[in-house]
Amino acid sequence: MRLRGRKGIREALEAQPDLIILNPAAYKGKWKELFGNDRPIHVELGMGKGRFISQLSSLNPDINYIGVDMYDELMRRAAEKAQHSREENGGSLDNLKLALFNIEKIEEIFDSNELERVYLNFSDPWPKKRHARRRLTHFGFVRKYIDILNDDGQIHFKTDSRSLFEFSLNSFADMGLRMRNISLDLHADGPRTDLVMTEYETKFHEKGMNIYRVEVVIGQNALNTHLHQLELQEKRDSEELKKETPED
Numbered sequence: 001m002r003l004r005g006r007k008g009i010r011e012a013l014e015a016q017p018d019l020i021i022l023n024p025a026a027y028k029g030k031w032k033e034l035f036g037n038d039r040p041i042h043v044e045l046g047m048g049k050g051r052f053i054s055q056l057s058s059l060n061p062d063i064n065y066i067g068v069d070m071y072d073e074l075m076r077r078a079a080e081k082a083q084h085s086r087e088e089n090g091g092s093l094d095n096l097k098l099a100l101f102n103i104e105k106i107e108e109i110f111d112s113n114e115l116e117r118v119y120l121n122f123s124d125p126w127p128k129k130r131h132a133r134r135r136l137t138h139f140g141f142v143r144k145y146i147d148i149l150n151d152d153g154q155i156h157f158k159t160d161s162r163s164l165f166e167f168s169l170n171s172f173a174d175m176g177l178r179m180r181n182i183s184l185d186l187h188a189d190g191p192r193t194d195l196v197m198t199e200y201e202t203k204f205h206e207k208g209m210n211i212y213r214v215e216v217v218i219g220q221n222a223l224n225t226h227l228h229q230l231e232l233q234e235k236r237d238s239e240e241l242k243k244e245t246p247e248d
């Protein structure tokens with residue numbers, strides 16, 4: 001996405017230092033200090049105009065959120081959206097930061113184990129084979145996410161691109177990662193009200209396109225919780241089955 005810079009945008013960004021972080025590398029390993037608490041940190045890589053991160057941060061005050069993108073104009077728009085959503089829904093902006101940065105160097109702004117969740121929403125598909133390394137689910141990026149995610153770490157990935165989804169599932173599988181809640185048509189039964197839609201998602205869903213989604217379990221705690229949930233589900237299922245099948 002190419003956006004032409006507008007006069008004064010930089011000054012507008014600089015005027016909101018509590019929300020917009022123009023030098024995120026300075027906070028590597030120190031994001032908790034910046035937020036002023038120990039709450040988990042969830043990050044959207046490539047937040048665009050910021051609707052998703054703005055709504056999530058409004059809904060979940062106990063989680064800290066960081067939206068990352070590399071364009072000044074998108075920072076400005078995302079900041080505007082965040083302010084509006086707080087005016088409409090109340091709450092504070094204390095649990096949200098917008099970071100201007102190029103994801104290719106993500107390891108320069110987050111330290112090992114610093115994050116609990118990475119959201120990748122409608123990342124650029126880079127369809128040409130020779131550009132595969134630029135896809136945000138390429139092995140080279142996933143390796144970095146694994147490092148910056150903690151024991152509860154997960155990656156949540158959504159896309160409209162079947163080919164990027166296929167590529168990504170293979171990339172996660174090649175790395176031996178556990179995947180769950182895989183969906184090839186997320187809104188097949190109507191929009192999922194338990195999940196926040198992004199700008200791109202709304203547009204593609206309205207056009208009748210399928211939305212693909214997967215959650216990738218990275219941290220050991222996250223994996224244990226997942227396995228425990230599977231066991232509980234298994235118990236519930238077998239109890240249901242017993243009720244339905246009367247004994248002789």
Ligand SMILES: C[S@@+](CC[C@H](N)C(=O)[O-])C[C@H]1O[C@@H](n2cnc3c(N)ncnc32)[C@H](O)[C@@H]1O
Nearest residue numbers: 046047048069070102103104121122198199200
């Ligand atoms: C297709 S848009 C999706 C925006 C939003 N997540 C959504 O779902 O509506 C992809 C976004 O990723 C950002 N992006 C792509 N590559 C990036 C990079 N290397 N560093 C930072 N942002 C990047 C783009 O600027 C753009 O805003």
